[in-house]
Amino acid sequence: MSFTSTLLAWYAEHGRHDLLWRQTTDPYRIWISEIILQQTRVSQGQQYYERFVERFPTVADLAQASEDEVLRLWQGLGYYSRARNLHAAAKQIMEGGGAFPTNYTDVRALKGVGPYTAAAICAFAYGQPHAVVDGNVYRVLARYFGITTPIDGTAGKKEFAQLADSLLARTAPADYNSAIMDFGALQCTPASPHCEQCPLCESCQAYHQRLINDLPMKSKRTAVSERHFLYLLIHDAEHLLLERRPAGDIWQGLYQPLLIEYQAPATEQTMLDDIHKVLHNCEGAVIQSPAFRFRHILTHRILHLTCYAIHCPTLPVIPSLQPVPFCQLDAYAMPRAILTAIEQLGVGQD
Ligand code: SF4
Numbered sequence: 001m002s003f004t005s006t007l008l009a010w011y012a013e014h015g016r017h018d019l020l021w022r023q024t025t026d027p028y029r030i031w032i033s034e035i036i037l038q039q040t041r042v043s044q045g046q047q048y049y050e051r052f053v054e055r056f057p058t059v060a061d062l063a064q065a066s067e068d069e070v071l072r073l074w075q076g077l078g079y080y081s082r083a084r085n086l087h088a089a090a091k092q093i094m095e096g097g098g099a100f101p102t103n104y105t106d107v108r109a110l111k112g113v114g115p116y117t118a119a120a121i122c123a124f125a126y127g128q129p130h131a132v133v134d135g136n137v138y139r140v141l142a143r144y145f146g147i148t149t150p151i152d153g154t155a156g157k158k159e160f161a162q163l164a165d166s167l168l169a170r171t172a173p174a175d176y177n178s179a180i181m182d183f184g185a186l187q188c189t190p191a192s193p194h195c196e197q198c199p200l201c202e203s204c205q206a207y208h209q210r211l212i213n214d215l216p217m218k219s220k221r222t223a224v225s226e227r228h229f230l231y232l233l234i235h236d237a238e239h240l241l242l243e244r245r246p247a248g249d250i251w252q253g254l255y256q257p258l259l260i261e262y263q264a265p266a267t268e269q270t271m272l273d274d275i276h277k278v279l280h281n282c283e284g285a286v287i288q289s290p291a292f293r294f295r296h297i298l299t300h301r302i303l304h305l306t307c308y309a310i311h312c313p314t315l316p317v318i319p320s321l322q323p324v325p326f327c328q329l330d331a332y333a334m335p336r337a338i339l340t341a342i343e344q345l346g347v348g349q350d
Contacts, residue, residue: 136184
């Protein structure tokens with residue numbers, strides 16, 4: 001059997017046919033699922049997908065929503081620019097008459113839609129012959145065909161895209177794409193792939209040349225930057241001071257407590273001095289407990305967070321910060337790291 005027919009046979013028996021987005025050919029729902037799945041595991045993705053399409057069942061519903069509400073539903077998934085792009089693209093579709101685009105070029109023109117998502121939407125919604133190339137596909141193809149071209153270079157991207165296209169089952173593009181992605185996720189896994197029970201084992205180059213742990217290859221390592229955040233969770237008995245994060249940085253549009261950022265690790269004394277400067281007019285302010293410190297890892301970034309809970313009998317007036325009642329915190333989209341700090345410091349839990 002060929003590579004393609006072996007994959008299709010494997011998929012018929014082992015594929016994840018019950019996934020919610022595999023039960024529909026609605027391009028809007030497929031689009032939402034693909035964007036969600038780019039940043040989370042399938043099990044968690046299903047919950048987000050269900051909540052999202054329940055609240056915004058159509059493109060029009062999403063386009064009419066406020067950005068705050070879209071971000072709130074996205075909270076915890078990370079990569080908030082993707083949620084903003086979804087929202088912007090929904091408006092783009094409505095401005096164009098409201099019909100979801102039906103060909104690759106027009107789908108690809110939507111804000112935030114790259115080649116992978118456009119191929120997925122066209123194949124899954126319309127049965128058009130476009131091959132998807134995601135991390136799973138790179139891994140399966142690199143291993144099976146023994147390709148050592150780095151997948152993160154221009155040459156590699158082109159080579160893998162052409163190979164994926166040549167292998168596509170043109171009469172069943174949706175099944176083929178689902179098959180190779182499931183095969184990568186379940187069978188040819190990044191660590192410890194199940195080679196002994198693999199239907200492609202006999203002709204797999206990586207298996208025979210003992211290259212499984214070396215493929216796929218990458219050429220460059222992305223530099224990781226480190227940032228040092230001091231958060232002051234300033235609150236009274238009923239409110240927490242929050243501000244909206246500005247554009248052009250991580251967590252754009254999400255809410256956070258007062259932030260002081262340092263260019264390098266700061267000593268505890270420096271931080272306490274800075275806290276006292278902020279609160280110099282705030283009579284009776286009390287730092288409630290030792291600092292809560294933790295690291296939060298984002299793509300290409302490590303955040304070092306130090307967080308203090310500070311109780312003030314009367315909240316200070318600080319430009320850009322607004323008092324938010326504890327009972328309304330759920331309505332404000334916040335990064336996961338901030339939710340962790342609020343919970344760990346017990347703010348609002350008296
Ligand atoms: S034999 Fe192993 S490495 Fe090769 S395709 Fe199968 S699971 Fe992947």
